[in-house]
Amino acid sequence: MSALPATLLQPPPPPDPLDAVHALAAQLATTAVGRDRHGGHAAHERALIRESGLLALSIPAADGGAGAAWDVTLRAVRILARADSALAHVFGFHHLQLAGIALYGNASQQRDLLRRTAEERLFWGNALNPLDKRTAAIETADGFVIDGIKSFCSGALGSSWLTVSAWHARTASALIGVLPTTTDGITVRGDWDAFGQKQTDSGTVTFDRVLLPSALVLLPPGAPPTAQATLRSQVAQLIMANLYLGIAEGAFAAAREYLADEARPWFASGVAAATDDPFVQHRFGELWTLVRPAEALADDAGRTLQRLFAKGAAVTAQERGELAVAVATAKVLAHRAAIDVGSGLFELTGARSTSAKYGFDRYWRNARVHTLHDPVDYKYRDLGRYALAGTLPEPTAYS
Amino acid sequence: MSALPATLLQPPPPPDPLDAVHALAAQLATTAVGRDRHGGHAAHERALIRESGLLALSIPAADGGAGAAWDVTLRAVRILARADSALAHVFGFHHLQLAGIALYGNASQQRDLLRRTAEERLFWGNALNPLDKRTAAIETADGFVIDGIKSFCSGALGSSWLTVSAWHARTASALIGVLPTTTDGITVRGDWDAFGQKQTDSGTVTFDRVLLPSALVLLPPGAPPTAQATLRSQVAQLIMANLYLGIAEGAFAAAREYLADEARPWFASGVAAATDDPFVQHRFGELWTLVRPAEALADDAGRTLQRLFAKGAAVTAQERGELAVAVATAKVLAHRAAIDVGSGLFELTGARSTSAKYGFDRYWRNARVHTLHDPVDYKYRDLGRYALAGTLPEPTAYS
Amino acid sequence: MSALPATLLQPPPPPDPLDAVHALAAQLATTAVGRDRHGGHAAHERALIRESGLLALSIPAADGGAGAAWDVTLRAVRILARADSALAHVFGFHHLQLAGIALYGNASQQRDLLRRTAEERLFWGNALNPLDKRTAAIETADGFVIDGIKSFCSGALGSSWLTVSAWHARTASALIGVLPTTTDGITVRGDWDAFGQKQTDSGTVTFDRVLLPSALVLLPPGAPPTAQATLRSQVAQLIMANLYLGIAEGAFAAAREYLADEARPWFASGVAAATDDPFVQHRFGELWTLVRPAEALADDAGRTLQRLFAKGAAVTAQERGELAVAVATAKVLAHRAAIDVGSGLFELTGARSTSAKYGFDRYWRNARVHTLHDPVDYKYRDLGRYALAGTLPEPTAYS
């Protein structure tokens, strides 16, 4: 990759962890186009992630991890997403599960699970989809029996452990627990078939009378949500914002390189190089004004997340709500940047750039699939409500 | 397909030819998602087109054809594109080659070639790409020898005859002729590999010392372009505009049906059906305001084309130029409608609609590939020049 | 005005009535900038309108009028609005009141009122605002007593007659009647103070125990609305669409002339004339793609309106509903064209074009004020509902 504008793609002098991230991204990039085409489970690349040591990136140093702040971990998600947004998602959601342990779990759970994760290079997946209530939890003497099915279980296939949610009818609420993926009765299906983000292993998990012991329950049913606990959805939203942004940055860089190396000027342009075409320059400037602000706001929100995360139980609902506004703003901008750059780059690069060998359509396809996680219109609504009356977004799994 | 708003998708009571078109579209629709996924040459579906009799749609009745006006033929392209824009392109470009014969050829060529096409159900392809000058023509006693290579030869594979252009160095101009695809020295490659419009057979054609007899030269090198002859690029541009529009209409209808039959309301919407969500209604209204005007302007331009086509050699440069403005306006609107509906529909249909089984991404992919035929920015420029000073677009292969 | 692109501003060879409209527009244009600045009642210009004979434009020939079809009358509104959208509104709403007489009134009312209007060159205004229910009607032996206040009474000041609505509590519905503006108890205030459309005389009318005899009641309270009667709101909406469009066309033409005659190229452009700047050409092309489709759809809708108007009581709810969709589509496009051209033209014309002597800001101000008549978001909603499920817009005073 040739030299890129400093402020867009090159982070400030990286601390060590991001060196490893860049190295991993370079590894993933070499096969990304082919793997996007064929989809399926990326066992080899997941092994590369495991070997990079980056599964311990967000784990506190005291528990054997790299102790990276959240803004650094989010930056890692973004860097990986430039090269391969499917595996960046698997990586990001691994750290989301670790965030869940830190936010929901008691001190002993935190210590045991995080430490084991660092030591054994455990890869976490999830079976948490809160809109899918087909998985039920029934109390037993020593925990719960989990039974049913969950869709959209990103990272479940190939994982060591899972975060699991199940509907508890008596309290009309969900519990959240953790389980080894190999637990009896858990079946992870490779049935994810979206047209983008193909290697996120986001298929179905079924639970056939699975025992969840009390010690592995992070959030019991009926537990009132604290401001701290509800930070988790902001971690999730900000992982997604950074993922979209990585896609936008990757698409932007791909357009830039193609224009420099391969594109021909349009016959009617009167210029010698495509990059001298005033319309190409103007459009690229427009795309820049989509990407750059999204970067700035995602970084700001990442730092705020880190600050509130570090406050632990002392975080207030007001702080949590203002973070949610900052995150929603960044996510909306990143969403638009990813979709518009992923689609608009072709107006610049032209007909020959649609050859499958470049795989440039994957930016739009990956962004398109992932940005549907929750509807952008409800983000605009939440931002509008806040701007109109200071109303904080209601804490949900999506806001 | 359930009932659709009258003005969007249902043409006025169709004359017979469009009945056949709708029937053919229905046939193509049944396998469109699968064929889009696998790409390759659609031999069976090309046979269906041939059997439909619609290859003679635009051929004058006197020459054995259906004698449809251009606005009807363009409507046919649009209807087919709703179901399968790749085969709609092959179909449309077949008729474009017939237009070329009518606009460039002498009376005898017109009669012979059009009549044979009707009688033998010939399928025409092209090897015409005017920006690819690697194919040379050298004069011989009785015509020319053609030698070289052409890219982007839509419909060449599987065709009976080809329109061919070749660069003639002495006059620094191109000749245009026709040849049976089986002519000695012509090789048609199946090397088209774009991520959309996969079954347009738009690969490479090579010419190895191919003899083009004078009788098959439609436009000799150095012939000054007449207003009539340069109508051909307007036929091409308007075929594309209708193709984009068919994609937009197809995507619009797909979103509508999915929303009616499959979509679930967002949990925070407070409504019982996705179609009751005010944001869904509003966005769908916005998409409507992209599709509907493009339809109106494409239809207007089609009628103007027919009128000028019928004038034959009497058409003036001013008339041709004003048609070009009307066509460019329609094409820009159709371009935007196809891209924006093809990408934007997902904001309405949501995460579950990205399953490969629906194939909804093909609208964007097909539109994205095809709308790069020539840069939209130069259309805006041409429209601006006209609006600023009445300057007519320069007659080129693209304007 | 120098020659303009044929399809944008020059209607097809005009029948006689439009000659008079163009002449009137030219008269209004000479003082439009100054009158916009100072606002107030345009007594002199209203006299010019009266003298032009165009107040009888839409009146059937049998009743002494010009018998123009609605698409012609709407075209007149548009032409006047290019020069002076405030007086175009007064003119358009005059014809709207005549439409109301034709749609609501009985045969005798129609004959008497239309004939008198033609003969005496009556100028009609309105006191109809359906959202302002502060005017009450109470039954008397021979009609009603009207008491209260109405806001947004366009054209009332300086009018000969008024259409009036009043709330009838017993039937919880409004009546509609007509009254000479000089009727005892009617006071028309010159209190309209919006920042645009300043000379529309859209102030307040007060009714102090005004007697409305039965013979002047067009629509009695509680009368069930027929499809024919509810055509009136479509006449109103289409007058507005054409008015917005006239503003857009006027702004477009102003930009074009300024660029040709006055603008200087930007120092960094490297071109000799502003009109050679590729960014100027591109932007002007973009504005064209806003104006041109709005024109096409407004014209289509105008012809449909005329067809349904002519059907009288035979018009069906389905026909009326499909007209409402066509009108809403045209209105949304015209709205956007007026706002975007009115604001965007300055990116082309530059700093010096903001001198008050040109008055170019009046396009945006006039469009901005008038496009708020009813919220565009509810138009998008209505269009979306129709596109989603064929739901026709609910007949209201605005849809």
Place this chain on the structure above:
Amino acid sequence: MSALPATLLQPPPPPDPLDAVHALAAQLATTAVGRDRHGGHAAHERALIRESGLLALSIPAADGGAGAAWDVTLRAVRILARADSALAHVFGFHHLQLAGIALYGNASQQRDLLRRTAEERLFWGNALNPLDKRTAAIETADGFVIDGIKSFCSGALGSSWLTVSAWHARTASALIGVLPTTTDGITVRGDWDAFGQKQTDSGTVTFDRVLLPSALVLLPPGAPPTAQATLRSQVAQLIMANLYLGIAEGAFAAAREYLADEARPWFASGVAAATDDPFVQHRFGELWTLVRPAEALADDAGRTLQRLFAKGAAVTAQERGELAVAVATAKVLAHRAAIDVGSGLFELTGARSTSAKYGFDRYWRNARVHTLHDPVDYKYRDLGRYALAGTLPEPTAYS
């Protein structure tokens, strides 16, 4: 003003200087609507600015000023622009002249002029327009004679001193000097008549054989521009960006307050308050996503400016160029925010909000006039060139 969302309008706990700025803004706000209507020279309000002490805001403490960093001075411009963007411009350009002294002047000039400015509360204006070359400088024994005319001289009327540029034919370059506004031969005209930013006193200045002594020449003709000297145009551009942003914030706050206090829900909305309308909430969220990123990027750029300004002669061309990119990005976003919020707010507030008593059109008018300082398309071009190839914007008076 009721409580506003924290991140949009309320800066972090302000240091003392911003307290004075807020107080001044509150003073200006009380008469802003009326003064916008009537235009003219705001002698009284300029006196208020002078009395506030804020003319010394950016002057180093060592020279008797408040020693505020540039990001603080820019914040002051923004805060004032919320209330009155015309006087904010006069205020901002005063500080721009001081920046010019610091960047161009020698140590003695800096000390003398800045100190006098602080002590005597001098108000600076300019006669600098680099595109207007009608003012000539001819060398004399002890300086230059200045002769000619300058347009767009913001802040000249009512100023104590002027920065002046004049064209020097021999070196084909401009000199820059300073002069008391009362100097013999200088005439400042009150001929500014734009439809917005009415009280910026941006009229014409004429020079009738005015003597400019050498001691008052800041930049002699032919002096090669240093990276430090060319920082001045970035100060100017960033003042403008903050001014646009202040307009956007002011419009946003005005919409918010009107919606809370005055607006009525649309009859078809089915909600009790306008702020509960989902379309209102959604649109307001969209406007938020225009304003918020512009704020973040303007603040970032302001801090970078301060850092480079403080480096003095050590600033490099690369640093200056990257600052220019950051400033251009912020300016483009602020431009769009000001125009789009200034025009779009009315879709939310509705017809009644167009009464002249609110003066809400002034946001669009002020933004429209001021954002034409230099064409936004050349900013997009510059950003595109940088993004494509790392090309830094050419240092000019505008980039």
